[in-house]
Amino acid sequence: MVNFENLFHIGIIVPNIELGMQELSSRFGVTWPRQPRTSETLVRTKAGTSPITISGVYSTEGPPWFEVFEAVPGTLWASQTSNIHHMGFFVENLDDEIERLVAEGNELEMEAVDENGNRISGCYLNTDLNVRLEIVDASLREKMVERIKNS
Numbered sequence: 001m002v003n004f005e006n007l008f009h010i011g012i013i014v015p016n017i018e019l020g021m022q023e024l025s026s027r028f029g030v031t032w033p034r035q036p037r038t039s040e041t042l043v044r045t046k047a048g049t050s051p052i053t054i055s056g057v058y059s060t061e062g063p064p065w066f067e068v069f070e071a072v073p074g075t076l077w078a079s080q081t082s083n084i085h086h087m088g089f090f091v092e093n094l095d096d097e098i099e100r101l102v103a104e105g106n107e108l109e110m111e112a113v114d115e116n117g118n119r120i121s122g123c124y125l126n127t128d129l130n131v132r133l134e135i136v137d138a139s140l141r142e143k144m145v146e147r148i149k150n151s
Contacts, residue, residue, distance in 0.1 A: 010067065012084055121136055
């Protein structure tokens with residue numbers, strides 16, 4: 001079940017990552033442990049499986065951490081009017097939670113997959129309200145929190 005106490009980050013899309021980081025620092029007093037990293041991830045959406053190159057960084061302060069991405073036009077990571085892209089939650093059983101949320105009317109928008117199409121970490125689900133959830137298997141909590149703290 002997605003529970004508020006399992007919220008670990010809030011994903012924010014910005015048009016320019018450097019300016020976005022500066023503004024978030026000024027407004028909320030957060031700091032950044034490093035410059036943004038650019039990485040390529042293989043994702044599966046309704047349109048198929050393809051790589052995406054994205055730049056992002058987590059705030060030093062958290063949880064919940066700010067996860068800031070630079071917008072990627074024409075993708076799920078395009079700039080939105082709210083600029084809040086997603087809220088990330090740990091769940092005990094990823095498959096069961098996906099099934100439950102889809103049955104409640106959520107759309108499975110994206111899954112991180114390996115070269116064989118197997119889900120490897122988490123996924124995005126959304127509704128018409130456009131409050132996107134990222135759910136990640138709770139077995140990855142320790143590893144992800146450590147990675148965020150050391151990034």
